[in-house]
Amino acid sequence: MNTETSIFDKIVKERRSVRIYDKSHNYDKSIVERSIERAILSPNSSNMQLWEFYRITNEESKSKIAYYCLDQLPAKTANELVVFVVRPDKYKQSIKFNLDLINSKDSFEKESRRKKRTLYYTKLMPLFYTFDFLFVLSLLKKTFVFFKGLKQPVVREVTSINKKVTIHKSVALAAQTFMLSVKAEGYDTCPLEGFDSKRVKKFLKLPRKAEINMIISVGKAADDGVWYPQKRFAYKDVVREI
Numbered sequence: 001m002n003t004e005t006s007i008f009d010k011i012v013k014e015r016r017s018v019r020i021y022d023k024s025h026n027y028d029k030s031i032v033e034r035s036i037e038r039a040i041l042s043p044n045s046s047n048m049q050l051w052e053f054y055r056i057t058n059e060e061s062k063s064k065i066a067y068y069c070l071d072q073l074p075a076k077t078a079n080e081l082v083v084f085v086v087r088p089d090k091y092k093q094s095i096k097f098n099l100d101l102i103n104s105k106d107s108f109e110k111e112s113r114r115k116k117r118t119l120y121y122t123k124l125m126p127l128f129y130t131f132d133f134l135f136v137l138s139l140l141k142k143t144f145v146f147f148k149g150l151k152q153p154v155v156r157e158v159t160s161i162n163k164k165v166t167i168h169k170s171v172a173l174a175a176q177t178f179m180l181s182v183k184a185e186g187y188d189t190c191p192l193e194g195f196d197s198k199r200v201k202k203f204l205k206l207p208r209k210a211e212i213n214m215i216i217s218v219g220k221a222a223d224d225g226v227w228y229p230q231k232r233f234a235y236k237d238v239v240r241e242i
């Protein structure tokens with residue numbers, strides 16, 4: 001292993017879900033800002049970046065969110081909680097961001113690709129992300145790809161449910177980058193999906209269409225912070241080489 005690989009290997013192996021944090025540790029909250037900056041660099045579907053990150057740092061808000069996390073210890077003992085939010089409703093803003101990049105004066109886009117990419121963001125993305133009243137559009141799209149798919153390979157995940165999955169995938173990738181970064185900074189995390197999403201959304205004043213992907217608690221692990229040994233299925237049991 002070269003040096004970079006062994007550093008990465010160590011970070012991956014030392015990241016554990018921590019259930020109790022050391023509250024007496026002199027917590028440096030700047031590591032979270034750097035880690036969110038790195039999370040933002042994560043791959044995400046069509047560079048739409050339909051995500052937001054809410055840092056819960058003050059004691060009162062933290063104890064509220066910890067309560068909504070069913071009083072789980074990783075939330076109650078954390079120095080900070082970061083809520084990873086999915087924002088399908090902000091798709092128009094993301095389309096504009098990408099179109100501005102493609103069509104700006106100093107665009108990196110080759111002329112030959114510019115037209116195709118402009119069409120992608122002006123036609124396909126609105127069709128995928130537009131609000132689907134009573135699933136009528138989803139049904140039409142599903143029927144269209146079914147027939148198109150009889151003759152050629154097509155992307156079949158075109159419904160409004162698929163849209164949510166797409167955004168959640170991207171946000172979960174950002175969450176993993178975040179957790180590895182926090183570990184690299186010498187701190188610990190625990191991803192949480194055990195929470196009351198309705199109450200968390202209300203507390204953060206999020207619109208109806210926003211969703212919570214996960215909440216990640218951050219802090220320095222206490223001596224008894226990791227509860228279980230890390231056990232996984234073996235490589236040979238989950239990998240198929242074709």
Ligand SMILES: Cc1cc2nc3c(=O)[nH]c(=O)nc-3n(C[C@H](O)[C@H](O)[C@H](O)COP(=O)(O)O)c2cc1C
Nearest residue numbers: 015016017019072074190191192193194195214230
């Ligand atoms: C999407 C997701 C949700 C999770 N939710 C919780 C949770 O609500 N509470 C908790 O204590 N751990 C939670 N975990 C942590 C897992 O239990 C943990 O990752 C798993 O047991 C493997 O342990 P490790 O992370 O230390 O390798 C969650 C993990 C993921 C990825």
